Amino acid sequence: MEEIDHLGHERSKIEFDVEAMKIVWAGSQRALEVSDRISRLVASDPIFRKDDRTILSRKELFNTTLRKSAHAWKRIIELRLTEEEASRLRFYIDQPAFMDLHWGMFIPAIKGQGTEEQQKKWLPLAYKMQIIGCYAQTELGHGSNVQGLETTATFDPKTDEFILHSPTLTSSKWWPGGLGKASTHALIYSRLITDGQDHGVHGFIVQLRSLDDHLPLPGITIGDIGIKFGNGAYNSMDNGVLRFDHVRIPRDQMLMRVSQVTREGKYLQSDVPRQLVYGTMVYVRQTIVSDASCALSRAVCIATRYSAVRRQFGSQDGGPETQVIDYKTQQNRLFPLLASAYAYRFVGEWLKWLYTDVTQRLQANDFSTLPEAHACTAGLKSLTTSATADGIEECRKLCGGHGYLCSSGLPELFAVYIPACTYEGDNIVLLLQVSRFLMKTVSQLGSGIKPVGTTAYMGQVEHLMQCHCDVQRAEDWLKPSVILAAFQARAARMSVACAQNLSKFSSQEEGFAELSADLVEAAVAHCQLIVVTKYIEKLQQAIPGKGVKEQLAALCNIYALSLIHKHQGDFLANGCITPKQASLVNWQLRSLYAQVRPNVIGLVDAFNYTDHYLGSILGRYDGNVYPKLYEEAWKDPLNDSVVPDGYHEFIRPMLKQQLRTARL
Numbered sequence: 001m002e003e004i005d006h007l008g009h010e011r012s013k014i015e016f017d018v019e020a021m022k023i024v025w026a027g028s029q030r031a032l033e034v035s036d037r038i039s040r041l042v043a044s045d046p047i048f049r050k051d052d053r054t055i056l057s058r059k060e061l062f063n064t065t066l067r068k069s070a071h072a073w074k075r076i077i078e079l080r081l082t083e084e085e086a087s088r089l090r091f092y093i094d095q096p097a098f099m100d101l102h103w104g105m106f107i108p109a110i111k112g113q114g115t116e117e118q119q120k121k122w123l124p125l126a127y128k129m130q131i132i133g134c135y136a137q138t139e140l141g142h143g144s145n146v147q148g149l150e151t152t153a154t155f156d157p158k159t160d161e162f163i164l165h166s167p168t169l170t171s172s173k174w175w176p177g178g179l180g181k182a183s184t185h186a187l188i189y190s191r192l193i194t195d196g197q198d199h200g201v202h203g204f205i206v207q208l209r210s211l212d213d214h215l216p217l218p219g220i221t222i223g224d225i226g227i228k229f230g231n232g233a234y235n236s237m238d239n240g241v242l243r244f245d246h247v248r249i250p251r252d253q254m255l256m257r258v259s260q261v262t263r264e265g266k267y268l269q270s271d272v273p274r275q276l277v278y279g280t281m282v283y284v285r286q287t288i289v290s291d292a293s294c295a296l297s298r299a300v301c302i303a304t305r306y307s308a309v310r311r312q313f314g315s316q317d318g319g320p321e322t323q324v325i326d327y328k329t330q331q332n333r334l335f336p337l338l339a340s341a342y343a344y345r346f347v348g349e350w351l352k353w354l355y356t357d358v359t360q361r362l363q364a365n366d367f368s369t370l371p372e373a374h375a376c377t378a379g380l381k382s383l384t385t386s387a388t389a390d391g392i393e394e395c396r397k398l399c400g401g402h403g404y405l406c407s408s409g410l411p412e413l414f415a416v417y418i419p420a421c422t423y424e425g426d427n428i429v430l431l432l433q434v435s436r437f438l439m440k441t442v443s444q445l446g447s448g449i450k451p452v453g454t455t456a457y458m459g460q461v462e463h464l465m466q467c468h469c470d471v472q473r474a475e476d477w478l479k480p481s482v483i484l485a486a487f488q489a490r491a492a493r494m495s496v497a498c499a500q501n502l503s504k505f506s507s508q509e510e511g512f513a514e515l516s517a518d519l520v521e522a523a524v525a526h527c528q529l530i531v532v533t534k535y536i537e538k539l540q541q542a543i544p545g546k547g548v549k550e551q552l553a554a555l556c557n558i559y560a561l562s563l564i565h566k567h568q569g570d571f572l573a574n575g576c577i578t579p580k581q582a583s584l585v586n587w588q589l590r591s592l593y594a595q596v597r598p599n600v601i602g603l604v605d606a607f608n609y610t611d612h613y614l615g616s617i618l619g620r621y622d623g624n625v626y627p628k629l630y631e632e633a634w635k636d637p638l639n640d641s642v643v644p645d646g647y648h649e650f651i652r653p654m655l656k657q658q659l660r661t662a663r664l
C-alpha cells in the first residue's frame with residue numbers, strides 16, 4: 001500500500017533546495033553522506049530499538065545500555081568505522097552510556113594532560129577498549145569549586161607511590177558517569193600532597209576494578225548513586241560514588257604534563273599554565289554547544305511537523321480548521337527556536353575551529369588564546385544549554401496535550417537534556433567566569449592592550465557608549481550592520497556599567513559578590529553578540545542551493561530580532577534603541593515569520609533526522625499522527641488485560657463496600 005504523506009501539501013510549498021540545506025546543516029556533502037548512512041544503519045538494527053525505554057526498569061535499562069554499547073563496539077570493528085563514523089553511531093544510538101565518558105573525557109584528559117610516555121602507555125589500551133575509563137572530579141561536597149575538592153593523593157617516597165584517600169564523607173567521588181558499574185579505571189582529581197605540602201588539584205589514573213572479574217580492588221568502595229530525573233532518560237548512565245581507603249598507585253600514574261613529582265618527591269611546575277588541568281572541561285564544553293543545536297533542532301522538528309498537522313478552531317462553512325502553525329502566537333514561540341537551532345549550529349562550528357586553533361597553539365607552547373577559549377566555551381555552553389532546555393519545554397507546550405505523552409518523544413528529550421545546564425559547569429558559575437574575563441578586558445582598555453577576538457568590539461568602546469541606532473523603518477532592522485551595532489552597544493554598555501559599579505566597592509571580591517546578577521546579564525549580552533556575529537559571518541560565505549541563503553538570512557534576522565524583543569529592557573535602558581525602534585522590531589519579526597512560514601517544514605526536514613532518531617509520533621516524517629497515536633496507546637502494558645491486575649484486591653471490595661453503605 002502506498003504511504004500517504006500527510007505533510008505533502010506543506011512540502012509542495014517549499015521555496016528552497018532542501019537537499020542543499022541538508023549539506024549546510026551537516027557541514028559538508030561528505031558529513032551528510034556519513035550521517036545519513038549511519039543513521040539508517042542504527043534505525044534498521046533491532047538491538048538499537050528505543051521505543052520501550054520509558055517503561056523498562058532501571059536494571060533492564062542499564063542492561064540495554066551494556067548490550068547496545070557492546071554491539072556498537074562490535075559494529076565499529078566489523079565495519080572498520082572511522083572516528084567520525086563511530087561518533088555518528090553513538091549520536092544516533094541516542095542513549096547516554098559509559099562509553100561517552102570513556103571517549104569523551106577519559107581519553108581527551110590523558111591526551112591533554114599526560115606526558116608523551118603516559119599517552120604511549122595508556123592510550124592504546126583505551127582505544128582498544130581493553131580498559132574502560134571515566135572522569136571522576138566531582139565529590140559529594142564540591143562540584144563547582146574544583147579547588148575545594150578533598151580527596152588526597154599523598155606521595156610516599158619510600159615506595160615511590162601515591163596513596164589515594166577519601167578523608168571525609170564529603171570527599172566521596174559523586175556523579176561521575178560510567179563510574180558506578182562499568183569503568184575499570186578512572187581519572188581521579190585529587191589534592192596532591194608531597195612532604196606535607198598541599199599543591200592543589202591534580203589528575204591521577206587509578207584502576208578501580210579487576211580486569212579479570214570486575215570486582216573492586218582492595219580499599220575501593222564503589223556503586224551507583226541512584227535513580228535520576230525522568231523515565232528512561234539519563235538513567236541509562238551509571239553515575240557513581242567512590243571512596244578510597246589508602247589505595248596505592250605508582251608515581252607515574254599522576255598526569256605530569258602540567259607539573260611533575262620526582263622520584264625524591266620534589267614538586268616541579270612546568271611552563272604550561274596550571275589551568276590546563278581544567279582543559280578537558282574546555283574540550284567537552286565546546287562539544288556541548290553543537291549538541292545543543294542537535295537537541296533543540298530535534299524538539300523543533302517535532303513541534304513544527306505536529307503544528308502543521310494539528311488543526312484547531314477557525315472552520316468556515318464546514319471547511320478544515322486552522323493549522324495551529326498558522327496562529328501568530330504559535331509562530332512567535334516556535335520560529336525563534338527554529339532560528340536558534342541554526343544559530344547554535346553555526347556558532348558550534350566556529351567554536352570547534354577556535355578549540356582546534358587553541359589546541360595547536362598549546363602544542364607549540366603558545367598559551368595566549370587560552371583565556372578567550374575558556375570564556376567562549378564556558379559562556380556559549382551556558383547560553384545554548386539554558387536556551388535549549390527552555391526551548392524543549394516550550395516545544396512540549398506547543399504540542400498541547402499530546403506533547404505530554406512519552407510517545408511524543410519530548411518528555412524523555414527534556415529529561416535527558418536538562419542536566420546539560422549543570423554538568424560541565426553550572427551555567428551561572430560559568431557565566432560568572434565570562435564576566436570576570438569581560439571585567440578584565442574593560443579594565444585594560446586605555447592601557448595599550450588592544451582587545452582581540454570576540455572582545456575586539458570593546459576597542460571602539462567610546463563610540464559604542466554614545467552611538468545611536470540607525471533604524472527609521474522596520475526594514476532597516478534587516479541590515480546586518482544595524483543589528484551588530486545594537487548588540488555591540490548593548491554588550492559594551494552593560495560591561496562598562498558593571499565595571500563602573502564594581503569600582504564603587506572597597507574590594508573587587510565584595511563588588512563581584514554584590515553585583516553578580518548584573519555581571520551574569522552582561523555575560524549573556526556578550527555571548528548573544530558572539531552568536532549573532534558568527535551567524536552573520538556565516539552568511540558572508542558562499543552558500544550554494546536555490547533559496548538556501550535567503551532562508552538562512554531570514555532565520556538569522558529572526559534570531560537576532562527576537563532577542564532584541566525579549567531583552568528590550570537592556571536595549572532601552574542602556575539607550576541603544578528607542579521605544580519606537582523597539583516596536584519596529586515587532587513589525588519586522590511578523591514579516592519575517594510570514595516569509596519563512598511556507599518553508600518551515602523544509603527547514604526541519606533539512607536536519608535529516610530519521611523517525612528512529614526522533615522517537616516521536618508527533619514528529620513523524622509522514623505526519624500520520626492520529627492513527628499511530630491510537631495504535632501506540634494499545635501497546636501500553638496497562639492495556640495487556642482489559643480488567644486491571646488489582647481489580648479483585650482493591651477496586652471490587654471498594655465498590656462492594658459502597659453498595660453496602662448505600663443500602664444502609
Ligand SMILES: CCCCCCCCCCCCCCCCC/C=C/C(=O)SCCNC(=O)CCNC(=O)[C@H](O)C(C)(C)COP(=O)(O)OP(=O)(O)OC[C@H]1O[C@@H](n2cnc3c(N)ncnc32)[C@H](O)[C@@H]1OP(=O)(O)O
Pocket residue numbers: 072073086087089090099100101103104105135137138143144145146147177275276278279281282284287370371374422423424425426429430433436
Ligand atoms: C560507541 C563509541 C562512540 C565513540 C564516540 C564517543 C563520543 C563521545 C562524545 C562526548 C560526549 C561527552 C559527554 C559529556 C557528558 C557530560 C558528563 C559530565 C561531566 C562533568 O560534569 S565533569 C565535571 C565538570 N565540572 C565542572 O565543570 C566544574 C566547574 N568549575 C570550574 O570549572 C572551575 O572550578 C571554575 C572555573 C568555576 C573556577 O575555578 P578556580 O576557582 O580554580 O578558578 P578561578 O575562578 O580562581 O580562576 C583562576 C583562573 O583560571 C582561569 N580558568 C578557570 N577555568 C579555566 C579553564 N577551564 N581553562 C582556562 N582557564 C581557566 C580563570 O579564568 C582565571 O583566570 P584569571 O586570568 O586568573 O582571571
Ligand SMILES: Cc1cc2nc3c(=O)[nH]c(=O)nc-3n(C[C@H](O)[C@H](O)[C@H](O)COP(=O)(O)OP(=O)(O)OC[C@H]3O[C@@H](n4cnc5c(N)ncnc54)[C@H](O)[C@@H]3O)c2cc1C
Pocket residue numbers: 101135136137138141142143144145174175176177234239419422423424425426427428429432516
Ligand atoms: C547528569 C550529570 C552527570 C555528571 N557527570 C559527571 C562526571 O562524569 N564527572 C564529574 O566529575 N562530575 C559529573 N557531574 C557533576 C557536575 O559536574 C556538577 O554537578 C556541576 O559541576 C555542578 O556542581 P555542583 O553540583 O557542585 O553545583 P553547586 O555548585 O553546588 O550548585 C548549586 C547552586 O549554587 C549556585 N552556585 C554555586 N557556586 C556559585 C557562585 N560562585 N556564585 C553564584 N552561585 C553559585 C549554582 O548556580 C547552583 O544554583 C555530573 C552531574 C550531572 C547532573
